[in-house]
Amino acid sequence: MTVSEEQNTAPRSFVAVPGRPEAAAVAWRSASVGGAREPLDGRGRIAAQTAVAALVGASIAVFGSRALGIALLSIAALVFTAAMISPRTVSNALGGLFASTGRIAGTGLTWLLMVPLFYLFFLPFGALLRRGRRDRLQRFTDAGAPTYWEAHEGPRAGSQHPDRQY
Amino acid sequence: MRILGISCYYHDAAACLLEDGALVAAAQEERFTRIKHDQSFPSNAVRYCLAESRDPTAGIDAVAFYDKPILKFYRILETYFSVAPRGLKPFVRAVPLWLREKLWIEPRIGEALEAAGVEEPEHFYYPEHHASHAASAFYPSPFSEAAVLTIDGVGEWATATLGVGEGNSLRLVEQLSFPHSLGLLYSAFTSYTGFEVNSGEYKLMGLAPYGEGVYTQRILEELIDLKDDGSFRLNMEYFGYLDDLVMTSDRFEALFDGPPRASETPIGRREMNLARSIQEVTTEIVLRMGRHARERTGKRQLCLAGGVALNCVANGHLLREGIFDDLWIQPAAGDAGGALGAALWLWHSVLGNERNTDGTHDAMQGAYLGPEFSHKQIAAFLDDRGCVYEEIDESAWARTVAELVAEENVVGLFQGRMEFGPRALGNRSIIGDARSEKMQSLMNRKIKYRESFRPFAPACLAERVGDYFDIDRPSPYMLLVASIREDRRETLRGDEANLEIHDWVNRRRSDLPAITHVDYSARIQTVHRDTNPRFHALLSAFESLTGCAVLVNTSFNVRDEPIVCTPEDAWRCFMRTEMDHLVLGRFHLDKRRQPEGAADGSWS
Numbered sequence A: 001m002t003v004s005e006e007q008n009t010a011p012r013s014f015v016a017v018p019g020r021p022e023a024a025a026v027a028w029r030s031a032s033v034g035g036a037r038e039p040l041d042g043r044g045r046i047a048a049q050t051a052v053a054a055l056v057g058a059s060i061a062v063f064g065s066r067a068l069g070i071a072l073l074s075i076a077a078l079v080f081t082a083a084m085i086s087p088r089t090v091s092n093a094l095g096g097l098f099a100s101t102g103r104i105a106g107t108g109l110t111w112l113l114m115v116p117l118f119y120l121f122f123l124p125f126g127a128l129l130r131r132g133r134r135d136r137l138q139r140f141t142d143a144g145a146p147t148y149w150e151a152h153e154g155p156r157a158g159s160q161h162p163d164r165q166y
Numbered sequence B: 001m002r003i004l005g006i007s008c009y010y011h012d013a014a015a016c017l018l019e020d021g022a023l024v025a026a027a028q029e030e031r032f033t034r035i036k037h038d039q040s041f042p043s044n045a046v047r048y049c050l051a052e053s054r055d056p057t058a059g060i061d062a063v064a065f066y067d068k069p070i071l072k073f074y075r076i077l078e079t080y081f082s083v084a085p086r087g088l089k090p091f092v093r094a095v096p097l098w099l100r101e102k103l104w105i106e107p108r109i110g111e112a113l114e115a116a117g118v119e120e121p122e123h124f125y126y127p128e129h130h131a132s133h134a135a136s137a138f139y140p141s142p143f144s145e146a147a148v149l150t151i152d153g154v155g156e157w158a159t160a161t162l163g164v165g166e167g168n169s170l171r172l173v174e175q176l177s178f179p180h181s182l183g184l185l186y187s188a189f190t191s192y193t194g195f196e197v198n199s200g201e202y203k204l205m206g207l208a209p210y211g212e213g214v215y216t217q218r219i220l221e222e223l224i225d226l227k228d229d230g231s232f233r234l235n236m237e238y239f240g241y242l243d244d245l246v247m248t249s250d251r252f253e254a255l256f257d258g259p260p261r262a263s264e265t266p267i268g269r270r271e272m273n274l275a276r277s278i279q280e281v282t283t284e285i286v287l288r289m290g291r292h293a294r295e296r297t298g299k300r301q302l303c304l305a306g307g308v309a310l311n312c313v314a315n316g317h318l319l320r321e322g323i324f325d326d327l328w329i330q331p332a333a334g335d336a337g338g339a340l341g342a343a344l345w346l347w348h349s350v351l352g353n354e355r356n357t358d359g360t361h362d363a364m365q366g367a368y369l370g371p372e373f374s375h376k377q378i379a380a381f382l383d384d385r386g387c388v389y390e391e392i393d394e395s396a397w398a399r400t401v402a403e404l405v406a407e408e409n410v411v412g413l414f415q416g417r418m419e420f421g422p423r424a425l426g427n428r429s430i431i432g433d434a435r436s437e438k439m440q441s442l443m444n445r446k447i448k449y450r451e452s453f454r455p456f457a458p459a460c461l462a463e464r465v466g467d468y469f470d471i472d473r474p475s476p477y478m479l480l481v482a483s484i485r486e487d488r489r490e491t492l493r494g495d496e497a498n499l500e501i502h503d504w505v506n507r508r509r510s511d512l513p514a515i516t517h518v519d520y521s522a523r524i525q526t527v528h529r530d531t532n533p534r535f536h537a538l539l540s541a542f543e544s545l546t547g548c549a550v551l552v553n554t555s556f557n558v559r560d561e562p563i564v565c566t567p568e569d570a571w572r573c574f575m576r577t578e579m580d581h582l583v584l585g586r587f588h589l590d591k592r593r594q595p596e597g598a599a600d601g602s603w604s
Helices: A005-009 A021-037 A042-063 A066-085 A087-131 B043-051 B069-083 B088-102 B105-115 B129-138 B182-192 B201-210 B216-223 B250-255 B269-297 B312-321 B336-350 B375-384 B394-406 B439-447 B462-468 B501-506 B533-546 B567-576
Strands: B002-007 B014-019 B022-028 B062-065 B123-125 B145-151 B158-166 B169-177 B224-226 B232-234 B301-305 B326-329 B411-414 B428-433 B457-461 B480-483 B521-527 B550-555 B581-584 B587-590
Touching: A042 A066, A042 A087, A066 A087, A087 B069, A087 B088, B002 B043, B002 B105, B002 B336, B014 B043, B014 B336, B022 B043, B022 B336, B043 B105, B062 B105, B062 B336, B069 B088, B105 B123, B123 B336, B129 B145, B129 B158, B129 B169, B129 B301, B129 B336, B145 B269, B158 B182, B158 B269, B169 B269, B169 B336, B182 B201, B182 B232, B182 B250, B182 B269, B201 B269, B201 B312, B216 B224, B216 B250, B216 B269, B224 B269, B269 B301, B269 B312, B312 B326, B312 B480, B312 B521, B375 B567, B375 B587, B394 B411, B394 B428, B394 B533, B394 B581, B394 B587, B411 B567, B428 B439, B439 B501, B439 B550, B457 B462, B457 B533, B462 B521, B521 B533, B533 B550, B567 B581
Parallel strands: B002 B062, B062 B123, B145 B301, B301 B326, B411 B581, B457 B521
Antiparallel strands: B002 B014, B014 B022, B145 B158, B158 B169, B224 B232, B411 B428, B428 B550, B457 B550, B480 B521, B581 B587
């Protein structure tokens, strides 16, 4: 056994060797850790975003509602100032705000589209199919049947094609 | 020819690579993302498999995806047609997800390959879900011909299939169809007893020996119409998975004396009895299916896959019943193995390539198909983290580790290629002395942080397994349960059922107390020199040191964390549990000598 404590005083980098299989696992780990530590170039990005917002605000102020335009310009100026002081905080806050807004809008939109689709399409056509005894789910038992095994013919006619997704 | 197999979007996403029919690499996405049972597209696993190729830049000739997505989507839509006006909640959740993501397999694969620097292939193939399972069971098996049984939750429509494998041909001949599913029935009880579906099934199986089968008859009379040949239909009035986001309905609760157990609340007699009852029903169904498979196909061997094939208690009964001369079970029997099955199906069934079998050895290479880290890489990592370690000479490695275990230490063992499938088989394992009375409790509470009732599995030298267990054949993938030999058992006092579960677990039952479950059973891994020479050497050294050829072997992770993949994962797990020693390849780390606070921070 070789005690190697003395070698530990000068840590080396844990470098994956490109082209080696295990490199994939290591590279993944390094990438995620490295990504998290990467310094943010927040100021430039937020400056660009607020410039666009200011331009939109100015256009609204000139061609549309003056009050709305000024409000938008003020928000852009506020965000710009805050970003110059602490770009990471502003960037995280903005990112979070956009993500939550997106999530809420997405959920709302999903329900808005899916509920009518379900009740206007699936409900009536489902009822029709069930009336026509074309319910694929076979939610009944048959005490007299000797077996419930079915012949395997492929899930649908023509589905045997190996290169088709159906 | 290079074939990339992929499975994802349900649970346990995985990728595998075949080169001219040889299995080069296979890995589950969860090991890289550290998200247990990760179902997302396996970009990391794909990248790893391609890197393992003989020529990583050579590209891929074909991709095989483990099911037919459009057909699966069609089944989902049919379900909503069938249950409307009920079913709005699952509809709103499932349909947008399918439209947004799950139906766009080819572009996603293209993106993943591009990210790995590989050109998208011209050919994509889509076997049925159960054809993938059947292929994963038959093609790597040692048998030239066999009956093939696949049982899981659901694929496109099939929930169980019976097939026949002969040479390179594999035909599915019969199936049971959704919603009548043994996998979903077992999952319904998993959920009802307070465990998580798709991961808690093992816990329910481990809980079963504590209970009595008081609900068995009720299940058979009310929930299921079971035929002699193992086919069945469920009474869907008791289940919620068709039209709701829950597995069971109010009627189910009324039938089984109350509401479901809330997660993390104490486990009572009712849960133990439910676990035992559903295990008895599952075993009975599997036995009947096995008899039917034998009769229908006339084959003397059986191959098994699908999530239910991970129920090693049922597997053990099937083996002991003697319906078949031999069984072979795919070690990655769940959806992860579908990636492998899809690729093998393409190679043999579609392209017509021959397979070679010898009746004894399978093609899984011990399931050691994942990433491996070189000595230099581990050294670099340890130095980078300022770890205090010793380098063990290869000739002394087995003896040194065996000595650590014999001194009742808990040792993290990280060596060689990572296992494919849910079991750790000695390369990403935590090991301990099976003779120790305190080991089970210690490992559950201080290392794994998991439920105290859960048993640990033994790893035993293959050539000595008959000395310890009532089993006459290898079980290399920990997929068979057998009993401790009669002469090693200690007599029960008879008051066990009145004890608290913790006291019951800790009562000595054999001369291998750490791995003997309350019914004297054990989930056995036989260790073979040809597939894992180092682990075999370690067990041999332990035997020569102590006279015992059995070790406790549990997966290298804590509760709800995937098994470790990299040295960093292993080290982090080691530092944040009360594990005593870590063996990373030829490096030995003693917890007492590590710098304080070395692993502060989050788990991920």
